[in-house]
Amino acid sequence: MKLAPGDIAPAMALETIRGERLTVPDASARLVHLQFRRFAGCPVCNFHLLSLARRRQDLEAADIREVILFHSSKNEMLAYQAQLPFDCVADPTKQQYRRFGVETSKWAALHPRVFWAGLRWILATGRFYNKAENGILGLPADFLVDSRGFIAAAKYGLHADDHWDADELLQLVSDLRRVGDAGAHRIPATR
Template sequence: MKNVSSIERPAVRSARRLAPGDVVSPRAVETITARTTRLPDPESLVHLQFRRFAGCPVCNLHLRSVARRHDEIRAAGVVEVAVFHSPVEAMLPYQGDLPFATVADPDKKLYVAFGVESSPRALLDPRAWPALVRGALTRRPAGPDEGGGGLGLPADFLIGPEGGIREVRYGRHADDQWPVEELLRLAAVHR
């Protein structure tokens, strides 16, 4: 297994993508509610998901589906951690009531460390359009696009208690992430 250093890398589009078998260095991250969460979690699988910006309608629609099934996800031995490249103040109205850890990463340090990129195809891909419409009809209007998040691509990582990446998905467009059913299936395989 390769070790992925927690040393900051320059923020470049060609950041190294991680793959199953890579090992992430232990780190503590502060949530938007001023709690600390550990990556990896020594007792559980971690579903580390990178979203776009705090007011992203696609991201928030997806996270509400995760929140509705949070008890089921926890029962499967998975800890949820969602990362946005927005500041805490922008995230609190949108993610402040979620039942799992949400992390503000406005400097995109975690994004770079995990090789999560941006691309114009995030919104130009027609596969993202239905979620954009559904998300726009949710209870909160879309917020500002802090820091170019409109072009951000999502990413999902399933990380084992030892820090090994078990599964990874780098999104090809704004609505390309693991649905809850896929997450539960992967958790069952890697428990």
């Protein structure tokens, strides 16, 4: 079942690939940008995360905590995500993907944007993946979860490169805070 703004996000107790524990929702009154990505070596996903990492200061200034799940093993993720300044979580059984209604599609990699995003990653890093744990058909999903566990915003991607970029995310958070209402709850202002 897909989740929508105003729904309560399933509570999660997670462990990052660095062995740190975290919970969603985050009781420290932060917004959590919960991202569901594809396999760890996905060039499209990794280019997207590289672009977010370059905007880390802007995201932190907006009090957004990035929590990123991949449907790959911890060992596979360490080869690709260890350098990221975000909380990265392995979910090789896709348990959390099911809880949040994140799906797959045989069309996931066939959109023209997917090709160009993947090519940019390969050109920027010189890397290409060796294997696609749990397949290449995964679709991305993005959620903003407030400190009480309410989903402030949700996006289920239609193809592998269909996600919020940093500018969209920052504008979304700004709009939600300005309006002061995201469904049944209030988005906390930045400190």
